[in-house]
Each structure stands twice: as C-alpha cells, then as structure tokens.
Amino acid sequence: MSKPSIPKGTRDFLPNQMVKRNYIFNTIKSVFKNYGFLPIETPAMEKTETLMGKYGEEGDRLIFKILNSGDFLKKVDSNELKDRDGRKITQKISEKALRYDLTVPFARFVVQHQNDIAFPFKRYQIQPVWRADRPQKGRYREFFQCDVDIIGSNSLLNEVELVQIFDDVLTNLNIPDFTVKINNRKILAGLVEVLGHPDKLIDITVAIDKLDKIGVEKVCDELRQKDVSEQAIEKLTPLLTIQGDNNEVLAVVTDIVKDSEIGRKGIEELNYVLDTVKSIGLKNAKVEFLPSLARGLNYYTGAIFEVTANNVNIGSICGGGRYDDLTSIFGLKDISGVGISFGADRIYDVLEELDLFPIEIASTTKVLFVNFGEQEAAHCLKLVKELRENGISSELFPDKAKMKKQMTYADNKSIPYVAMVGSNEMEKGLISLKNMESGEQKDVTIQDLITLLNN
C-alpha cells in the first residue's frame, strides 16, 4: 500500500503551525469584536444553485460540486449521457457544492433569517472556503477567509470603518508595510460609459486590472483583442499612464468620467471615503486610489478594496467591497452590504516570510514536572493542580522515563521551566525549578512559583 495522502491543494496543520494560525485568527477576531461585529457560521456546502452564476463564468468553473448520494445517475437519461453536455449533466447529478467564499452564503443567510436579524447587521465569519484552482504559491484549494460585513446600511461610514479594520488588524499583526488599494465600481461603470462600451465593463476592467503586471502596451493589446475601439483606448491612456499621489490621480480620473452621472457618483463616494479616513488618521496603512483595480467578483457595485503586503511576493492578502443588491437574487430587495475578507493563509505566508510571528506564542505549557516515580508523581499531581487552578498551564510527564528524555521533551515543546520534585524536595516542601533558557536552578515554594509565573 502506498503512503496515505491528502487531496491536491489541501494541507494538514501541525501543532506549531496551528499555534501560529490561531494567533492570526485571534488577532483578527479581537479587532472584529472591538468594532461590534457578531459571529455566525454557515455550512461547508450550499445548494449548487445558491452559488452558481455569482462569481462569473470563471468562478463557476472553480466551484467544487458534490456528487449526489446513491444512484446519482438516475435522473440522467442515456441520450444526455451521449451528448456529453457537462453543464446539463452536472445539474442533475450534483445538487450541493462547497462554498467558494463567505459573502454569497452570507447573503443567503440574511434573506433566510431576515426576521431574526436587526439591521444594520454586522457579522463576522471565519471559515474555510474551497476553490478548484491549480495550487501555486499562496494559492490553495482549501483556505480560510475571515469576513466582516455590514448589511442593511448604505452609509459610507461603513467603508471608512472597514479601512480602519484593515489598519488595526494588520498593524496588530506587526506587518510593517502594507497598502490598502481602493477604487469604486461606479467609476469603472462611468468609465466604460464614456468610452462608448457600456456593455464591456467586465472585459475592460479585467484588462486594466493587469496594468501593474503586464504594462500599458499589453493592456492596450488585450483591449484591442476584445474589440475596444482605438478612440476609447486613446481616451483611457491617461488613466493607464498617470503617476502621482491620490489627488493627482483623482483629478485625471474625475476629468475622464465627468460626463457620466454614475461616474461622478463614484468619484463623490470615493472622495468621501478618502477624506474621512484621512481626517480620522490611520496607524500604518497606506491608502492608494488605484483606478485600475477591478476585482473579479461580479457582485460588487460600489467601493472595492484590495490589500497587499509590500516587499513580499504573495498576491493580495485581503479584499472586499460593496454589493448593493446581492440579497435580491435570493428575494430580498434594496438591502446593501459592504464587507471585507482577510486571507488567513496568505497572511500566514507573509508573517512567515518576514519572520513576524512573536516567539512567545510557541509554548503553551509554562512548567513541566519531571516524573521520578509513583510516589513523587502523586505529590506533583497536587502541585500541578494548584498551578492550573491559578491559570498556569502545566503538565506532569506521564511516565517515569529517563531524565534526559523528559528534559528533551520540555526542550522540544519550548517549555520555559522544568520542576523537579524528588524525595528530598518532598520532605522540605520545595520545588527545584530550572529555567530552561538560562540553565539556572533554584529551590522555590509553590507560592513562589505561582507569583513567578503569573507575571
């Protein structure tokens, strides 16, 4: 038999990795709570129809479908099988699919539970999502998203708050240099309008989104390929070539879209968010208006965000935006939502690459008691109990093993103190305590130990 393994793009997490992951989740969670968000969870799988068509054509392809149980072919007749129409057959043999993100299931959740929710509803959700993509660096088939959304409020103050959350979380994780890129779908809509290609929103935005990567020339080539007129490309060029601070970029883009009502609206929204954020002030985040930022997800209608850690080559670590009418697909109209997502796995890779995990998080056990035998162990058990009652993580080695083995165990687990209590110490009512880092050793009472470790 060959060695067991797990599916492509998925991972097991060892304890030392989980400790680091939990550090990320806890940091994120505490910021979310601090802003008044409440937790929810939704199932790993949704009905296929809930997910299909929400992420664009490319997205549909990347959704993992779950085969029906039992005789899954019973609804397919042999003619359909012969036609080999994958889409049609998929509908009949798969009714469920793994969630692709947390936003669409959240929209479904809001509609389904609308009478149990007070609006505006602020929720956070930290769960895995699945995408049938080819794995690469920073790209997995199963990964965790940490979402915060405010739904049922049109206020742009929500956008402002989300930028603050980006800033708080990434600052708390000690990421030294990161940029919040911001744009507005209304500006993009206005843009394609004045370019005379209102029907080519997706084609054009996908093309200009690649600006950073492939450069002006190739973006124009791609636009030509999509039958965008030379006139339109010419009009677009200033936007593609502009360099400068937010105000300068803003001036250029404002001028380009000035004849479009929706475009002007987008500029106005963007201005408000940028100004308000500026007046409140941020800790670390750089905020950059990036008119070429598009984001692939189809449901965004207003602000769009993307965050990248600078000096690391790991794609974007966060994303998000406003979606005005996502719930209407599920039958609830006029509810606008806005939210962002932290990619926990990519943040992990960034922290790892920049060596930003605090060392303290490695150890959970503070003291290990050496096991010298039955009598001694029984005595230590009482001491361990007392430490635990005082909130100090401690453990007694379960076997009467050699000293060397027990010390090595403590060493491997990065346990900072080893307590040795043999017959001598038992008689005196003391604990011989060794500091594993300095190698120092001294006799202390249980009370000394508690005070020492509670600091």
Place this chain on the structure above:
RNA sequence: GUGAUUGUAGCUCAGCUGGUUAGAGUAUCGGUUUGUGGUUCCGAGGGUCGCGGGUUCGAAUCCCGUCUUUCACCCCA
C-alpha cells in the same frame, strides 16, 4: 482549464553518460551519565528510489501513463 516543472530514509539532499547488498547530514530510539535538555562520544532501526506499465541481460537512472510539488497563463484570498 493551457503550458512547463518536481518526486530517493520522518526532514534536507547526494547517487556521473542505465551495471554488484542505494548513501550523507539531521531527527528518532538505545548505551555512555540508574536526578538534568539545547552543547560529549558510540551504536541501532528506518527506503520494493511517488504509483502503474514498458524498453533492456540489467532501471533510482531511459520511454509512456497517473498522482503530487513548484511556476507561468487564466483567475484569485
């Protein structure tokens, strides 16, 4: 989904153009030290060379398929 790429002990890797029982470091375990780890020395276990076919007298080494890894494209956290 397209085009490349990787796969040898738990981990990191040697193994020349196919040729005897596939090696090293590290980790693990045992002894040196029957109460002292990270930092002594000695020794042991552990691999049907990703898997399945094929070529050959002979394959870890060549060919095909498959899975996995990494990378680019597509797209994205």
